[in-house]
Amino acid sequence: MSSRRSRVSEEEINELISKLQSLLPEARRRGGGRASAAKLLKETCNYIRSLNREVDDLSGRLSALMATVDNNSAEAEIIRSLLRS
Amino acid sequence: MESKSYTTGSRDNANRNLEGSKTLMASHFLRALFRIQQTSTTRSSFAGRRRRIRRAAYASMAYSAGTRRAWSRALLRKLRSRARLRFPRRLSRAARPQRGDTDQAQVLRKLVPGGPGMDYCKLLEETADYIRCLTTQVRLMQTVMDSISS
Numbered sequence: 001m002s003s004r005r006s007r008v009s010e011e012e013i014n015e016l017i018s019k020l021q022s023l024l025p026e027a028r029r030r031g032g033g034r035a036s037a038a039k040l041l042k043e044t045c046n047y048i049r050s051l052n053r054e055v056d057d058l059s060g061r062l063s064a065l066m067a068t069v070d071n072n073s074a075e076a077e078i079i080r081s082l083l084r085s
Numbered sequence: 086m087e088s089k090s091y092t093t094g095s096r097d098n099a100n101r102n103l104e105g106s107k108t109l110m111a112s113h114f115l116r117a118l119f120r121i122q123q124t125s126t127t128r129s130s131f132a133g134r135r136r137r138i139r140r141a142a143y144a145s146m147a148y149s150a151g152t153r154r155a156w157s158r159a160l161l162r163k164l165r166s167r168a169r170l171r172f173p174r175r176l177s178r179a180a181r182p183q184r185g186d187t188d189q190a191q192v193l194r195k196l197v198p199g200g201p202g203m204d205y206c207k208l209l210e211e212t213a214d215y216i217r218c219l220t221t222q223v224r225l226m227q228t229v230m231d232s233i234s235s
Contacts (some may be wrong), residue, residue: 008206012206013205013206013209016206016209016210016213017209019209019213020197020209020212020213020216023213023216023217023220024230025209027090036175038189039193041189041190041193042192042193044193044216045176045189045192045193045196045214046176047214047216048193048196048212048216049174049175049176049196051223052172052173052219053174054172054223055135055139055142055143055155055172055219055223055226056139056174057137058142058230059135059138059139059142059225059226059228060131060135060225061230062118062135062138062226062229062230062233063131063134063135064131064140065230066121066122066125066134067125067131067134068231069233071121073230077232077233078115078118078119078122078229078232078233081181082161
């Protein structure tokens with residue numbers, strides 16, 4: 001592992017890690033200062049898992065919504081969404 | 086109703102790429118939703134529709150990044166093989182690290198498509214892009230939800 005790292009500098013790794021930190025939502029950043037790489041990776045993993053849960057949850061809610069909407073109005077809503085984005 | 090924007094607001098190159106593929110993601114996902122709506126009958130199950138929507142979500146992520154990224158290439162392969170899409174939501178017992186820093190990298194490899202094939206540096210780069218894409222997809226789904234339910 002360390003022999004591989006000598007090809008990529010420590011600095012580059014740190015930069016990549018801090019870029020990851022900036023992608024985490026505020027609450028997961030362990031408040032200011034330098035979190036250890038391990039803590040950051042752990043928070044990153046937790047964040048990805050929570051995003052997967054959100055996709056699942058939103059899929060369920062969309063599924064329920066689509067059941068209550070008749071074909072004609074769903075079509076209109078979807079097209080409206082598309083125009084708004 | 087004010088429309089929600091799902092820009093990340095950052096200035097770097099990676100996000101400029103994302104701005105362009107964001108439209109691709111939205112149109113792919115919306116078209117898929119439309120197809121699902123059209124082919125759903127009163128007898129379609131809630132769970133079946135949910136599965137299709139979930140698959141459409143990951144598909145539109147993968148198509149928006151295309152072959153530019155290792156994670157999207159891996160995801161496209163998975164989608165084309167029509168294998169069941171498994172994305173961990175909980176920390177599995179097997180993944181709990183026993184000791185040291187490097188074990189978190191192993192856990193991360195299981196979460197990012199194509200992870201197992203990547204060295205540490207590549208893994209960090211791909212993870213950043215994957216997270217950006219995931220958050221964009223989630224915001225897209227929230228926007229669609231709001232639009233349909235208003």
